[in-house]
Amino acid sequence: MPRDRVRERITSLDVARRAGVSQSAVSRTFTPDSSVSAKTAEKVRQAAAELSYRPNILARSLITGKSHIIGVLVSYLDNFFYPDALEKLSNTLQSHGYHVLIFMAAQSKNSAGEVRQSDNSDDAAAIDKIVGEILDYQVDGIILASISLSSTLAAQCQAAGVPVILFNRSQSGDYISSVTSDNFAGGIKVGEYLAQTGHKRPAYIAGLATASTQRDREAGFMTALAAAKLTLYWRGEGHYDYDAAARAARIMAALDPLPDAVFIANDHMTFAVMDVLRYECGLSVPDDISVIGYDDVLVSSWPAYNLTTVRQPADEMVAETVSLLLKQIDEGQSDVVRKAIDGPLILRGSCRTQQA
Amino acid sequence: MPRDRVRERITSLDVARRAGVSQSAVSRTFTPDSSVSAKTAEKVRQAAAELSYRPNILARSLITGKSHIIGVLVSYLDNFFYPDALEKLSNTLQSHGYHVLIFMAAQSKNSAGEVRQSDNSDDAAAIDKIVGEILDYQVDGIILASISLSSTLAAQCQAAGVPVILFNRSQSGDYISSVTSDNFAGGIKVGEYLAQTGHKRPAYIAGLATASTQRDREAGFMTALAAAKLTLYWRGEGHYDYDAAARAARIMAALDPLPDAVFIANDHMTFAVMDVLRYECGLSVPDDISVIGYDDVLVSSWPAYNLTTVRQPADEMVAETVSLLLKQIDEGQSDVVRKAIDGPLILRGSCRTQQA
């Protein structure tokens, strides 16, 4: 028996008594496509309004087996791509009658302020713990933004029959569907463009080593450089972190000669690199060095950065993620899908457009 | 009876049978502070692990009357203050055993791309609808970030016994608790500082007219100017929107003489203003005009903007919001609290620090 509660809940039985009908009739009134006469429904609605009654969704979920809750696990909210994606994900899901239970995967930094690898066993354990909590809420599906999942847990979700979609990260080993941009193709575009525009000493600043986005973007870039008979002049690591990218930029800026172009694995790091180049080193972008990023977040289009970058088509990625997830929810477990959506290279002012 | 479901749920009864104990014993094993012998608990845990059993939180909530879900309604995620606040809110709540069900209040723009006033009746209706949905999930509490609430709905939450906290917005008419920064004091600090540093022609670019943050910041600013015997040289409106602020900046830049300082109601608009001033008008900040913002979001500290701004202490605001909310949840309805937390003026490079 419940312990004393401060508030009295108004239940369908209260409404039924007031309307002079059965409790079933109340339930039917609030269940679409149920058979109730207009007259009964009207009486019920009237009584419900008088009592400010609202059906208890949790109780309903217990019976229907559907909570209409989607668990979304995100991190890296300081990378503007994610708040934007989250907003779109949430809006799209809402328009389909689902709601988002949000979980933050705090990215851990060590005492030096350095981001740790995300496949670190502590982090993996933390993520598994969080996904466990998500599962406890009887979510109908899970979206993992920029997070990997241990195969143990993936199997557990599978077993529980809860569809999981990886957003902006893919995993080759396990059988989980994913939606990303075509990072390899994006990397190619950058490499080709740099070659076309006559750059000779291309550099690269990498993101988190364990991220598929990082690996694919770099692989595409290197492939295009090779095709153009260019060799990578320098490589640094920024771990998708502003401060780490700034440190890499300082090392790069001390090179003599300077690279004539640098491709940075995402826009968030690119802002750090441009800030260091311009305001610490007094260099001009793109006159002294061309800069290209990846994501095309809102800030990249602002005049302060005016960044040439590969666009990740967030709208399409979100639409695809939601439609895939809802399909898996409706049809039960289906095939593993790995969707990579192509995004254009957006030409702005941070990259020289002609032979020097 | 439930219709056929794809997945078979494993229930406490399944575990009980496997462990050879009663269903109650299983429940007790997963309920902290319940009386189970170590031996029984061990048997149960063993069986539970073998079956990958996890208690159904929804069913538990139905009995305990507590869902441990907090509904959070946010908008303006393009203003970086909000993703940051959301992350902190979610993390803090998670650490207290609560989880966040998120709702996005899409801000509406008209065909000209102009933000509409948020007290517009359509928007108000939309927000009431969303809060209704939040209530349906039997949330234990609601946090409204940068959103107002109709008094009807406020009353309804009150009646349902669901505590509501306004985050970064306050409402004088209704009886809802709120946590904000001390926007009036912040406005004063800006006005005083501008006076101290010898500025003579201060301008102001306002945020959304209906927002309490806008009103309080402007009121504080005007109070300080008056005390310093300064009059406002020019006033524009940016509605807390990047594009609208850019339009205001263009008008301001055409003034002759130019204002020698401009206080802008938040950092998000300030980026637009600085971009227009520097890259469209070829003006220097702060040599031609001093600029001060409000919020101190992460980007403001980046060298590209290096913004002098009033810090909204997000950590303290979040901590206060959560502690207030949890207190109201635990103790039932309590007094209306309006907390305004003081934040410092952060001196950086966008405002001239000496007499011209």
Added chain:
DNA sequence: CTGAAAGCGCTTACAG
């Protein structure tokens, strides 16, 4: 400490 039983607020066959 333990089990049998009542009950949380709903949905949904079932029979009329």
Added chain:
DNA sequence: CTGAAAGCGCTTACAG
């Protein structure tokens, strides 16, 4: 169309 009844997966007095 409508009501009585069973049951979703749990928690919690109650009695031993």
